[in-house]
Amino acid sequence: MDVAVLMSGGVDSSIAALILKEEGYNVVGVTLDMHKFSRENIKRTKKITKKIKIPHIVLDVKQDFQREIIQYFIDEYKNGMTPNPCVVCNSQIKFGIAMDRLKFNKFATGHYARISHEDSWVLKRGTDRLKDQSYFLAMIDKKRLKHIIFPLGNYKKETVRRMAKKIGIQFNEQCESQEICFIEGSYLRFLENIVQTKEGDIVDTEGNVIGKHNGISGYTIGQRKGIKKPDTHPYYVVKIDLQNNRLIVGRERDLYSNILFVKHPNWLSIPPPNTPLSMDIKIRYGQTPVKAVFYPDKNMVKFLSPQRAITPGQIAAFYAGETLLGGGWIS
Numbered sequence: 001m002d003v004a005v006l007m008s009g010g011v012d013s014s015i016a017a018l019i020l021k022e023e024g025y026n027v028v029g030v031t032l033d034m035h036k037f038s039r040e041n042i043k044r045t046k047k048i049t050k051k052i053k054i055p056h057i058v059l060d061v062k063q064d065f066q067r068e069i070i071q072y073f074i075d076e077y078k079n080g081m082t083p084n085p086c087v088v089c090n091s092q093i094k095f096g097i098a099m100d101r102l103k104f105n106k107f108a109t110g111h112y113a114r115i116s117h118e119d120s121w122v123l124k125r126g127t128d129r130l131k132d133q134s135y136f137l138a139m140i141d142k143k144r145l146k147h148i149i150f151p152l153g154n155y156k157k158e159t160v161r162r163m164a165k166k167i168g169i170q171f172n173e174q175c176e177s178q179e180i181c182f183i184e185g186s187y188l189r190f191l192e193n194i195v196q197t198k199e200g201d202i203v204d205t206e207g208n209v210i211g212k213h214n215g216i217s218g219y220t221i222g223q224r225k226g227i228k229k230p231d232t233h234p235y236y237v238v239k240i241d242l243q244n245n246r247l248i249v250g251r252e253r254d255l256y257s258n259i260l261f262v263k264h265p266n267w268l269s270i271p272p273p274n275t276p277l278s279m280d281i282k283i284r285y286g287q288t289p290v291k292a293v294f295y296p297d298k299n300m301v302k303f304l305s306p307q308r309a310i311t312p313g314q315i316a317a318f319y320a321g322e323t324l325l326g327g328g329w330i331s
């Protein structure tokens with residue numbers, strides 16, 4: 001069976017391709033040409049596909065990436081939100097536009113996640129808890145699941161590294177640590193060159209003006225850095241008031257809430273619920289899932305215990321044990 005494997009030139013996607021080849025698939029390595037930094041990925045992947053003896057093609061998605069990811073990233077910060085470009089790239093580019101254009105029946109990546117077929121197709125957490133990437137897949141289209149393979153879902157990262165050494169290819173771990181693939185250096189500097197900023201007030205939770213900011217773009221909920229106010233206790237951003245161009249700041253205790261609302265909920269492994277549903281939820285990638293109840297009539301989540309720095313623009317990922325039920329954008 002033919003399978004397209006998205007390959008970035010990193011260790012995970014390369015070993016994913018190798019595993020599928022060894023399992024008997026006809027593997028084609030595909031590198032997405034997404035932005036100006038893709039050239040190195042393409043060059044690196046060409047060497048790897050030659051080494052493991054599979055064909056390699058490049059798919060140009062630069063215009064799509066500019067429209068769907070870079071412009072989204074800019075617009076979200078303009079609107080006082082904190083974007084998650086990796087989630088959008090997975091749903092719109094990798095498991096959207098790329099799948100449609102490549103027209104392979106099976107499509108694989110190096111994500112640490114699992115797909116299984118029980119009564120229906122379901123997406124599950126990767127067995128390596130430290131590397132599980134199911135959070136970033138919460139917004140992909142349910143109908144895509146039957147076409148996707150995650151070869152690394154049952155592997156530990158250390159095992160993958162050992163496999164890489166065994167085939168004699170040196171991998172640059174920097175690829176993994178790069179937060180935003182289309183920005184070199186600080187994202188704040190990137191925004192400064194694009195987004196027009198306007199000075200405004202920094203206000204405490206009681207409405208007192210305590211300082212000035214140089215523009216709300218780039219601030220995020222829970223941020224402490226950049227709030228220039230001498231005090232014995234630190235201030236944190238607790239709300240971004242876009243309409244009045246104000247940063248509202250408070251103490252650590254003001255960051256906690258037990259309620260959030262989501263927009264565009266996406267149900268991957270179950271039908272949309274019509275009654276309140278108990279679940280585990282992650283509101284950021286590195287978090288351990290916490291207990292909550294989802295109320296579908298209001299698209300509201302109520303946590304059993306208050307959560308710190310619930311951030312509009314990020315993803316709330318819904319879980320039931322190992323299974324990723326779906327997710328929604330925090331509004």
